[in-house]
Amino acid sequence: MSSFSELIKNFDKTRSYVRDFFIYGYKVRSDFSRKSSRTYDDEKRRVESWLGDYISYSTSERGKQTCICVDSGHIAENPLYNAYYSKSFTANDIRLHFFILDILADEYMLSLKELYNAIDQRFGAIFDVQTIRLKLKEYIGEGLITAEKDGRTVYYRLSSDRVTDFMEVFEGLPDAVRFFSEQANFGIVGNSLMRSADISNDIFRMKHNYIVHTLEDILLPDILQAIDEKRYITVESFGAGSSVIHTARLVPFQIISSVRTGRRYLACCDTKYKNICTVRLGFIKSVKVEEVCGNFDTLQRKYQSCLSRCYCVSMSRPKDVKPLKLVIRTDPDETFIPERIRREMRLSTLEELGGGRYLLTIDCGDPNEAMPWVKTFIGRIESIEGGEPIVINRFLRDIKRMEKMYGGDSEE
Amino acid sequence: MNIFSEIYGAYYRIVARILEERSVTPARMNELIRKYGFRDSVLFLPPKIDPRSGENWGLLRSEGGVFKAVTKNPPPKIVTALQKRWLKAILADPKIRLFMDDDTIARLEKRLEGVQSLFRSEHFYIPDRYSDGDKYDSESYRSVFRTILTAAREKNMVEVTYRSRKGAVKRLILLPVKIEYSHKDDKFRLYAVQRRQGRLKEGCILNIGRIISAENTGITEDITVPLDNLRSFRRCDEPVEVHIAAERNAMERFLMEFASYEKQTELDDDGSGCTVRLWYDRPDEAEMLIRLLSYGAALEILSPPSLRHAAAARVHRQYRLLSSGGKNF
Numbered sequence: 001m002s003s004f005s006e007l008i009k010n011f012d013k014t015r016s017y018v019r020d021f022f023i024y025g026y027k028v029r030s031d032f033s034r035k036s037s038r039t040y041d042d043e044k045r046r047v048e049s050w051l052g053d054y055i056s057y058s059t060s061e062r063g064k065q066t067c068i069c070v071d072s073g074h075i076a077e078n079p080l081y082n083a084y085y086s087k088s089f090t091a092n093d094i095r096l097h098f099f100i101l102d103i104l105a106d107e108y109m110l111s112l113k114e115l116y117n118a119i120d121q122r123f124g125a126i127f128d129v130q131t132i133r134l135k136l137k138e139y140i141g142e143g144l145i146t147a148e149k150d151g152r153t154v155y156y157r158l159s160s161d162r163v164t165d166f167m168e169v170f171e172g173l174p175d176a177v178r179f180f181s182e183q184a185n186f187g188i189v190g191n192s193l194m195r196s197a198d199i200s201n202d203i204f205r206m207k208h209n210y211i212v213h214t215l216e217d218i219l220l221p222d223i224l225q226a227i228d229e230k231r232y233i234t235v236e237s238f239g240a241g242s243s244v245i246h247t248a249r250l251v252p253f254q255i256i257s258s259v260r261t262g263r264r265y266l267a268c269c270d271t272k273y274k275n276i277c278t279v280r281l282g283f284i285k286s287v288k289v290e291e292v293c294g295n296f297d298t299l300q301r302k303y304q305s306c307l308s309r310c311y312c313v314s315m316s317r318p319k320d321v322k323p324l325k326l327v328i329r330t331d332p333d334e335t336f337i338p339e340r341i342r343r344e345m346r347l348s349t350l351e352e353l354g355g356g357r358y359l360l361t362i363d364c365g366d367p368n369e370a371m372p373w374v375k376t377f378i379g380r381i382e383s384i385e386g387g388e389p390i391v392i393n394r395f396l397r398d399i400k401r402m403e404k405m406y407g408g409d410s411e412e
Numbered sequence: 413m414n415i416f417s418e419i420y421g422a423y424y425r426i427v428a429r430i431l432e433e434r435s436v437t438p439a440r441m442n443e444l445i446r447k448y449g450f451r452d453s454v455l456f457l458p459p460k461i462d463p464r465s466g467e468n469w470g471l472l473r474s475e476g477g478v479f480k481a482v483t484k485n486p487p488p489k490i491v492t493a494l495q496k497r498w499l500k501a502i503l504a505d506p507k508i509r510l511f512m513d514d515d516t517i518a519r520l521e522k523r524l525e526g527v528q529s530l531f532r533s534e535h536f537y538i539p540d541r542y543s544d545g546d547k548y549d550s551e552s553y554r555s556v557f558r559t560i561l562t563a564a565r566e567k568n569m570v571e572v573t574y575r576s577r578k579g580a581v582k583r584l585i586l587l588p589v590k591i592e593y594s595h596k597d598d599k600f601r602l603y604a605v606q607r608r609q610g611r612l613k614e615g616c617i618l619n620i621g622r623i624i625s626a627e628n629t630g631i632t633e634d635i636t637v638p639l640d641n642l643r644s645f646r647r648c649d650e651p652v653e654v655h656i657a658a659e660r661n662a663m664e665r666f667l668m669e670f671a672s673y674e675k676q677t678e679l680d681d682d683g684s685g686c687t688v689r690l691w692y693d694r695p696d697e698a699e700m701l702i703r704l705l706s707y708g709a710a711l712e713i714l715s716p717p718s719l720r721h722a723a724a725a726r727v728h729r730q731y732r733l734l735s736s737g738g739k740n741f
Contacts, residue, residue: 006452007423011416023667026677026686045452052451060678071674071691073592082422082450089418091460091469097424098431098471102483123482125470141413143493161496161523163489170520172512175561179511180502184595186530189498192420196489203564205603208596212671218416224535259596260540262668267537282668312539329733336577343542376702379726383737396734396741401709403731406724 004042006049007088012285015215017043018083019282021055021068022212028063050082072209076201078182080214081191092127096135099123101158104145109157112136163196174199182206184257188214210262216281220255223266226289227252230296232271236285245285248272251293253303255281256313261372265313269299276306278313306365311347314366323363324370324387328380330356337380344373357382367391378402413494420492422449423457427471428487430461435480436472438462497530504529506548510557545598546621559626560602564588569607569631573624581624586616587633617695648697651676651689653714654704658685662710669703687714701726 008014020027021044032040044066048055056069070079096119103118104110110118116132119125136156139145143161147154167174178201181190194200226233233252236245250268256278257264265278276299293299306315330337338358341350351359362370367387374381374395384392418424426448430436436444441461445454459465463474472479491499502508503521512520547553556572563570567587574582586604593600600620608614656666663686667677674691692700701722704713713720734741 006450006456007421023671024677025667025675026679049450049452056676058676058678061681062679065678067676069674069676072672073693074674084416085420085422085425086450087416087418087421089421089423093418094424094427094469095471097419098427098483098487101487102485105485105488122484123470141493142417142419143413143496144419144490158488159490161491163491166491166499166523170512170516170523172516173520175565176502176508176511179507179593180505185536186415186498186501188415189494189530190502193491193495193498195420195425196491196495203561203591205590205592207592207594207601209672210595220531221413221415224531227535254534255536257536257538258540259538260669261665262671307537310539343544344540346539371708372706375706375708378702378705379729380733381730382733395708398708399727399730399734399741402727405709405712406720406727 004045005088006046007086008046009088011083011087011218013039014043014046014083014086015218016285018047018068018080019212019215021047021066022070022080025067025069026060026065028060028065030063046086050086051079054079070211072211073205073207075211076205077191077194078187078211078214080211081188083215084188084192084218092131093135095123095125096127096132099125100132100135100139101144104156104158107157109148109155111153111155115156163193167197167199175203178202179204182209184210184213186217186220188217208259212262212282213257213264216264216284219281219284219287222287222289223252223255226287227254229289230293232290232293233268234288234290235266235279237279237283238285239283248279249290250279251296251299253300258312261312263313267303267307267313267315269303276303276315278315309347309363309365311362311364311366311369314369319365321365321367321388322386323361324367324374324384324391326360326362326374326377326384327353327382328358328360328377329382330358330380332356362387371395413492413497415494422453423460426453426457427461427469428489430479431471431481431483432486433481434486435478437478441479493527494530496524496527500524500527500529501531504533509548509554511561541595542597546600552625553621556623556626557600557620559628560588560620560623561591563626563628564591566628567632567634569629569633570626571629572618572626574618575622575624577622584616584618585629586618587635589615591620592617646693646695648692648694648716650716651691652700652704652716652719653687653689655687655712655714656685656707657710658683659710662707666707666711 029037029040047068051068054068054070056067058065058067099119100115103115103122112129112133116129119127136145140147143159145156146159147156174197177190177193178199181187181194182201182204223233233250235248235250237248238245249271251271252266252268254267255264256267264281266281266284267278269275270277328337328341338350341358341360345360347364348360348362353359364370368391371391384395426445429444429448430441442454442458445457449457459467460469461472462468463472463479471482473482499520503517508517560570569585569587571583571585574584576582585607588602588604590603591600592603602618602620604616604618606614606616656663666688670690676689677686679686697719701719704711705723705726713723
């Protein structure tokens with residue numbers, strides 16, 4: 001039986017556990033059916049270790065619930081970043097890391113053979129030459145080391161880009177790093193820079209911040225590379241609440257990120273069904289970059305065309321959907337309502353009808369996507385028409401159900 | 413080049429700290445592990461570092477009761493290729509000019525010449541960000557922002573001229589404490605302590621976009637004001653409790669949308685829905701109400717009574733509006 005470690009080799013499995021603990025919070029042990037009970041116990045213990053202060057427990061009739069409980073507007077740094085700081089490694093990895101950096105900190109540059117000898121002399125440690133060569137190659141990729149050839153010999157030296165130098169020379173950079181490290185998309189990289197510079201975020205707070213997105217950032221480098229190089233990707237994904245994995249070959253175009261719903265999607269073309277669609281980033285398990293897509297530009301134009309009528313993420317809709325028309329009623333002192341509509345509306349026009357009444361016209365491919373926003377005006381909607389009958393009827397049914405739910409007129 | 417790499421990991425960072433100190437006692441080693449590690453790292457890491465342990469990594473040697481680094485130099489802290497790509501990406505964000513002047517940006521761009529940006533704004537599409545975000549390209553906005561940021565750093569009082577929502581212009585003397593950014597509004601807000609009649613008194617929140625001018629008075633107030641103190645009087649007295657029905661994917665949608673709040677959830681025994689308790693800040697109550705209403709009949713506000721009554725009033729008004737319209741209700 002292998003012993004427990006708080007470090008992990010594979011981010012995918014952990015990602016899904018952290019996500020479930022954070023988003024749902026009501027799941028109990030038996031809900032994690034994807035893996036064995038032992039896996040659940042190990043993953044839970046790791047999450048408890050990484051995020052100790054943010055873990056809360058409660059007991060329901062179904063069992064003990066574990067929840068990552070964070071108000072993202074009240075924290076200085078995204079605690080979920082800790083999951084990224086848990087990569088496992090071997091004893092040779094860490095020894096070589098500090099040995100190589102220590103020797104190169106003294107020397108201008110060294111060949112592989114010189115480095116091999118220096119490690120032996122300074123630390124009395126013998127490593128396979130090939131092991132050192134691979135580590136140097138890896139560190140060239142990571143930007144820790146640079147290599148240059150002199151004749152047939154390659155010489156290695158430390159990168160001259162030091163964290164303290166950057167932070168001191170470029171005035172304002174520490175605060176910029178503090179701020180952007182809590183922004184969506186790769187904030188984890190900024191946080192790693194902050195930790196390296198030994199600074200913390202003591203000024204900035206983020207509102208409406210979906211910190212869970214950081215878990216999806218692990219997928220983004222491959223997706224963005226495929227977009228830039230106009231390549232196919234093979235994606236493994238599962239549905240909400242399902243453990244069944246689907247594999248699809250996609251042409252990626254863009255990441256659609258909703259700041260209101262917290263959902264992020266990959267906008268793409270599904271090569272099997274030949275349609276423009278979206279896939280929830282949180283449901284993607286893995287991404288593999290494939291060969292160049294010959295008709296990428298054509299498909300991207302098709303995507304842009306879909307986007308022009310897309311309210312949020314619904315792409316493939318009939319073109320003959322009628323605009324949704326609402327008359328919004330306001331009181332004379334409620335000038336903030338039309339202001340709010342103008343600030344928040346999209347694919348829409350607002351026309352003042354007089355007497356505090358406004359005609360809001362939403363012209364999008366899928367009116368159903370606009371309905372959550374429309375419902376924020378409950379109490380002010382004088383009439384609603386157009387769109388699709390099913391959408392209008394559902395709204396009217398909703399109001400009748402809510403009227404019953406909130407006890408008729410007696411409560412007002 | 414990988415985000416998930418041990419070179420950024422907690423264990424490497426702890427070891428680097430210890431090697432930086434050159435010599436540590438076992439107690440100091442454990443202290444550093446507790447400070448920079450995970451909660452349980454102190455259970456797993458010491459045997460790997462302690463040179464007396466049979467499974468140690470050989471990075472320290474034991475000498476007279478202390479552990480000494482076998483390395484000669486403090487581990488160099490290098491800006492990695494990934495971090496440089498990230499810096500290059502944030503340089504393209506208009507908000508970078510809130511922190512750095514044009515000359516500094518140009519020098520950093522030069523330093524990062526040839527580095528490929530980690531991402532570009534075109535990679536992302538945000539369909540629903542509000543359209544009246546702060547004006548980061550305005551020199552006066554940037555000047556106000558920098559004055560406030562500098563004052564917050566130096567704990568200096570600032571004198572600001574502020575235009576309220578209703579158009580009234582006020583002069584205030586404040587101690588800036590925190591700066592909040594809303595991803596949805598694309599706006600910054602200042603949390604500050606206001607001086608009245610010569611004394612630091614109450615907390616206030618100002619939209620930075622509404623501040624017309626700001627001047628650093630140079631007067632230092634060496635006090636620490638935890639943000640939570642400023643916000644605690646704004647925290648809701650009791651959480652909002654809602655029930656979400658398992659229909660139209662409402663549960664999943666709700667839990668994702670409100671993931672940024674502190675919450676407690678419980679699934680119904682029969683799986684027909686779940687009950688959620690959310691803690692929110694009182695100034696956000698109106699926003700909370702309309703966001704909850706956006707779930708229609710799939711969500712019922714159970715408490716507090718004030719929020720439930722506010723929702724009920726809007727629903728009744730809506731019901732009457734549609735009833736009086738007649739034709740399809």
